[in-house]
Amino acid sequence: MRIGFIGLGNMGSGMAANLLAAGHEVTAYNRSPEKAAALVERGATAVTTIADACSGDVVISMLADDPAVESVTFGDGDTAGILTSLPQGAVHVSSSTISVALADRLTAAHAEAGQHFVSAPVFGRPEAAAAAKLFVVAAGDPAVVQDLSPVFDAVGQRTFAIAPGPKTANLVKLSGNFLIASVIESLGEAMALVGKAGVDKQQYLELLTSTLFAAPAYQTYGGLLARREFEPAGFAAHLGLKDVRLLLAAGEQLEVPLPIGSLLRDRFLSLLAGGGRDLDWSALGALAEWEAGGARPAPD
Numbered sequence: 001m002r003i004g005f006i007g008l009g010n011m012g013s014g015m016a017a018n019l020l021a022a023g024h025e026v027t028a029y030n031r032s033p034e035k036a037a038a039l040v041e042r043g044a045t046a047v048t049t050i051a052d053a054c055s056g057d058v059v060i061s062m063l064a065d066d067p068a069v070e071s072v073t074f075g076d077g078d079t080a081g082i083l084t085s086l087p088q089g090a091v092h093v094s095s096s097t098i099s100v101a102l103a104d105r106l107t108a109a110h111a112e113a114g115q116h117f118v119s120a121p122v123f124g125r126p127e128a129a130a131a132a133k134l135f136v137v138a139a140g141d142p143a144v145v146q147d148l149s150p151v152f153d154a155v156g157q158r159t160f161a162i163a164p165g166p167k168t169a170n171l172v173k174l175s176g177n178f179l180i181a182s183v184i185e186s187l188g189e190a191m192a193l194v195g196k197a198g199v200d201k202q203q204y205l206e207l208l209t210s211t212l213f214a215a216p217a218y219q220t221y222g223g224l225l226a227r228r229e230f231e232p233a234g235f236a237a238h239l240g241l242k243d244v245r246l247l248l249a250a251g252e253q254l255e256v257p258l259p260i261g262s263l264l265r266d267r268f269l270s271l272l273a274g275g276g277r278d279l280d281w282s283a284l285g286a287l288a289e290w291e292a293g294g295a296r297p298a299p300d
């Protein structure tokens, strides 16, 4: 397929490389153009405008947050966005973790322009993106989602086509990140407790993950916490806060109280206020140790 790829950050760079490896023709755009260089070496064409990335069958966006997706899709000042650049009948696949409300707006705007919109957020960190091991949660017109399976197969190990309405995928993705953040917080508290009593954290983690907690979330985040490996960030703490805020907005819209979500929002604020904005979001779990008299999550 002829694919435009917009957003070559921690996640997008690996995803675009795997599309190339699977034989797709990739035209890549990134706001900071130097990030396209590694991809060009693998056979991509780098372009300097969003419009130039929109000439294929599909354009995939993998951007930081709602404002980034809004400006890239709807345009910014004199800069044309995806909406005015994509041919009729072509598809915009949004893989960013964005709000349910923005997914709804994008669905309507693309339909009005005679284009298709599919939400396809992903589970998995940058290592999984680089290894084509993501889990893709896809929602949109079932026929369009089906046609996109070679694209999803190139970036992930499994695709869940969950609903005809794109926003459902965004809601599911936000709910998943809420669960991960809950694990990070509770694991951090448990580790602070046993760690202060002298238990070796790595040994403790091995006990957990080889018995009742043998799940990737515990393995990955427990390892990062035990090693205090918060830099470089695979997923930055400020993006974690963004996801909790989007979760709470979705809960408010649906009138679903999410008390643990509210707590996590405040925990992320503490982490950011303490200088942890650009640390990996696993540093959230290190707040408990700090509050128990231990080291700060962010280095002084």
Ligand code: NAP
Pocket (backbone or CB within 6 Å): 006, 007, 008, 009, 010, 011, 012, 030, 031, 032, 035, 062, 063, 064, 065, 067, 068, 069, 071, 072, 095, 096, 097, 098, 122, 123, 124, 125, 126, 234, 235, 236, 239
């Ligand atoms: P990242 O490394 O910070 O990359 C963000 C990308 O967005 C960069 O390409 C950046 O361009 C671009 N961008 C930001 N603001 C922009 C704007 N106003 N206009 C145009 N481009 C803009 O983030 P990431 O970790 O790849 O995450 C990307 C998305 O995937 C986020 O929604 C995140 O929540 C989600 N996600 C992340 C992970 C993870 O573990 N990292 C896992 C699953 C999902 P520049 O290079 O110019 O800054």
